[in-house]
Amino acid sequence: MSTISKKEYRVEPIIQVSHLTKYFGKSIGIEDINLEIHKGEIFGFLGPNGAGKSTTIRLMLNLMRPSFGSVKIFNRNVQKHYDKIFNTIGNVPGELRLYEELTGYNFLNYMNKFSHQEPKWQKELINAFHLSHADLNKKIKHYSHGMKQKLGIIQALQDDPELIIMDEPSEGLDPINKNVLYDYLQKFKASGKTIFFSSHYLTEVEKICDRVGLVKNGKLITKETIPSLKEKMIRRLEVTFTQPVLADDFDIQSTDIVEQDSHRLVFNVRGNINLLLKQIAKYDVKNLVFPEPSLEDTFMTFYEKQ
Amino acid sequence: MVSFIQRLPPAFTTFIGVQGGTAQFATQMLAFGYTHPIIIISLAFLQVSIPARYITGEIELKTFDILLTKPLKRFIIPSSIFTFLIIALGLQFIAIFLGTIAGDLYFDLQINIADYGKAVFVGFVFFLSMGSMAMAICTFQIEKGKALSKTIGLIVALYFFDTIIKLSKSLDHLYAYSYFQLYQPGKLVQNQVDASLCVLISLVLTGLFLMVAILQFNKRDL
Numbered sequence: 123m124s125t126i127s128k129k130e131y132r133v134e135p136i137i138q139v140s141h142l143t144k145y146f147g148k149s150i151g152i153e154d155i156n157l158e159i160h161k162g163e164i165f166g167f168l169g170p171n172g173a174g175k176s177t178t179i180r181l182m183l184n185l186m187r188p189s190f191g192s193v194k195i196f197n198r199n200v201q202k203h204y205d206k207i208f209n210t211i212g213n214v215p216g217e218l219r220l221y222e223e224l225t226g227y228n229f230l231n232y233m234n235k236f237s238h239q240e241p242k243w244q245k246e247l248i249n250a251f252h253l254s255h256a257d258l259n260k261k262i263k264h265y266s267h268g269m270k271q272k273l274g275i276i277q278a279l280q281d282d283p284e285l286i287i288m289d290e291p292s293e294g295l296d297p298i299n300k301n302v303l304y305d306y307l308q309k310f311k312a313s314g315k316t317i318f319f320s321s322h323y324l325t326e327v328e329k330i331c332d333r334v335g336l337v338k339n340g341k342l343i344t345k346e347t348i349p350s351l352k353e354k355m356i357r358r359l360e361v362t363f364t365q366p367v368l369a370d371d372f373d374i375q376s377t378d379i380v381e382q383d384s385h386r387l388v389f390n391v392r393g394n395i396n397l398l399l400k401q402i403a404k405y406d407v408k409n410l411v412f413p414e415p416s417l418e419d420t421f422m423t424f425y426e427k428q
Numbered sequence: 429m430v431s432f433i434q435r436l437p438p439a440f441t442t443f444i445g446v447q448g449g450t451a452q453f454a455t456q457m458l459a460f461g462y463t464h465p466i467i468i469i470s471l472a473f474l475q476v477s478i479p480a481r482y483i484t485g486e487i488e489l490k491t492f493d494i495l496l497t498k499p500l501k502r503f504i505i506p507s508s509i510f511t512f513l514i515i516a517l518g519l520q521f522i523a524i525f526l527g528t529i530a531g532d533l534y535f536d537l538q539i540n541i542a543d544y545g546k547a548v549f550v551g552f553v554f555f556l557s558m559g560s561m562a563m564a565i566c567t568f569q570i571e572k573g574k575a576l577s578k579t580i581g582l583i584v585a586l587y588f589f590d591t592i593i594k595l596s597k598s599l600d601h602l603y604a605y606s607y608f609q610l611y612q613p614g615k616l617v618q619n620q621v622d623a624s625l626c627v628l629i630s631l632v633l634t635g636l637f638l639m640v641a642i643l644q645f646n647k648r649d650l
Contacts (some may be wrong), residue, residue: 183497186649208499215493236498277494 123131134197135160136316137182137270141191144177151177152321157189159318164311166331169319170421174340175320176216179289182318183213195285209237216289216320218270225317226258226265226273231281237281250302251276267294275303279310286317287308292326304330324390325414328352350395355420358390360411361402374398458539462547462613465604467524468587471551472518475559476579479566482509484575484647492650504539506563506645512560512637521552539617546623553630554611558583560637567644 137159143149152174159165169175180186182193184204193200220229222324234241248258251272262270271294278286286307292300307317307330321327327334327348334351336343346354358380366384374397381388385408389396402410461467483506486492495574496502532539562579569575590608593599603609610630615621 180493185493185494185496187647192630204501205501208497211497213494213497215490215497217493219488219490221491233494233498236500274494298609 128234136196137318138166138194138197139178139182139191140194142178142188142193143183143190144181144186145189145240150340152181152337155337155342157335157342157345159316161316162311162314163330163333164317166327166334167318167337168322168324168327168334168420169320169337170322173322173337175322175337176289177340178337179216179287179318183208183211183287185244209215210284212281212283213297214274214278214285214286214288214291218274220262220270222263223261225261226269227255229262229273230258230277233277234280241280242269242282244276245268245278247279247306250306251299268296268299271295281304284315286315288318289320290322291319292321292323300326324420336421346384351420354392355415356390356392357415358413359391359395359398360386360413361389361407362386362409364406364408367405372398372401374401456614456618458531458537458544459547459614459617461528462483462524462551463611471517471520471555472558472583474520475513475555476562476576476583478513478516479509479559479641480572480575480579482512483563483566483641485572487650488569488572496650501643502646503642505640506567506638510563510641512558513563514556517552517555517559521548524548524551543617543619547616549553550616550623550626550630551611551613553627553634557610557630557633557637560634560641563641564637564644567641576604 135158137157139155139157142155143153155174155178157165165179169176177186181188182195182200185198187201196210198207200207221232224232230244234244253269253272253276257265257269262273265273271291275288275291278288278291292303292346295303304326307319313319319327320417328351331348333345333347335345360381363385367387369379369382369387372379372387372389376392377398378390378393379387380390389398447520486495492505496505520622525544528539528544529541531537532541561582565579565582566575569578586607589602590606593602593606593609609621610626612626616623
């Protein structure tokens with residue numbers, strides 16, 4: 123009977139970011155970022171523009187050198203072994219720039235050559251993103267922003283990479299193509315691939331990710347699972363009643379009334395919303411507005427905690 | 429033509445390396461073609477524009493963000509651009525040399541083709557060192573425009589320095605420090621300068637700047 127070494131039992135994270143710091147002169151790019159991303163998970167990297175998401179990704183991909191700290195991918199230091207690691211990585215950069223003089227097909231085939239294998243997903247992705255034969259025979263300089271983005275996504279996924287790193291990949295995609303992207307990411311996840319997904323849209327991160335890291339001003343504020351994030355997140359609910367109501371009737375745990383007049387109440391709810399909904403249901407409701415939580419509100423939740 | 433050259437100021441004839449009335453007039457005139465400003469500009473332009481476009485330009489455009497996240501060693505980028513320079517420059521000098529041979533055959537000048545071959549090789553290595561220098565400068569830049577202006581500025585300054593030395597006898601002692609003294613086709617075809625020394629210095633400069641370019645490109649942020 124063959125023996126299994128201790129190393130084989132231990133599950134190493136796919137991405138290990140340790141004390142990653144990047145200074146640009148005197149200004150801070152990112153500071154002391156620590157992350158561990160495990161096999162088969164979709165990790166959302168959420169933050170506003172200029173928070174340090176792209177800098178972190180560029181450091182992870184060896185496009186920048188850290189001031190301090192290190193990045194390991196597949197348990198290998200990226201700075202030393204990038205050429206071996208990148209064989210199994212698909213990357214969609216934040217500022218996607220393609221070779222404008224190539225046609226779509228030429229670009230995809232050129233990118234595929236580095237993997238020395240057949241582009242397993244190319245045809246399927248081309249169909250899924252509705253890129254026609256005529257589109258792919260045109261030079262990239264004639265493409266719209268959305269078409270370039272689709273091409274960038276296809277080149278990242280076509281070779282069936284083990285790790286997919288995407289910097290705001292849904293930028294420029296219409297809602298239908300965004301859903302195509304989300305579906306494929308779920309499909310890749312189901313087959314054991316690991317995905318690092320940066321975004322400044324809370325809703326898309328909530329929709330597809332297992333865990334999320336919130337980054338702002340170059341610092342990682344928190345790492346949460348999506349259920350835990352929802353639990354802690356403050357959400358706003360605005361209710362207009364047909365008759366006057368008393369605010370005292372809505373004295374519910376984890377719920378604050380932030381605005382009120384005779385027929386209308388605005389609540390801030392943290393965590394479970396069911397108790398409030400049950401209370402509201404006792405009255406005749408004229409209108410109910412439950413907007414998407416803003417990124418700023420979400421950050422405030424964690425800043426308050428800190 | 430000879431009388432026209434003889435009427436030019438001596439400083440100018442020294443500068444272009446053609447003295448009217450000498451036995452080597454045809455040889456000198458042909459060699460002047462190798463240093464004609466148009467030739468110098470076209471040879472130098474290629475050496476400057478290729479690194480600026482394919483190193484700094486690509487950094488500026490951020491196309492390396494995809495290419496360098498493929499399984500590719502970073503040094504391959506400057507190395508392949510250098511190979512591109514060798515091929516482009518080689519083709520240019522082959523064209524120049526073929527032109528010389530054609531001229532010799534057509535006008536029956538009976539020049540020593542081997543001397544011109546030597547001048548072509550020295551020129552090839554000299555402009556390669558210029559390309560290597562341009563590559564080194566470009567790897568430090570993030571904007572193509574700045575890379576171009578800095579490299580062109582440096583080459584113009586070196587050319588200007590060489591011109592002053594040629595025109596002023598009191599600055600003769602600076603002759604050894606002039607970069608453009610490594611490429612003197614007029615003197616090379618008349619065996620007035622040591623071609624092997626020119627080649628050696630150009631090769632050392634090429635190697636040195638190529639190494640700087642590769643090391644800097646390897647460690648820089650993109």
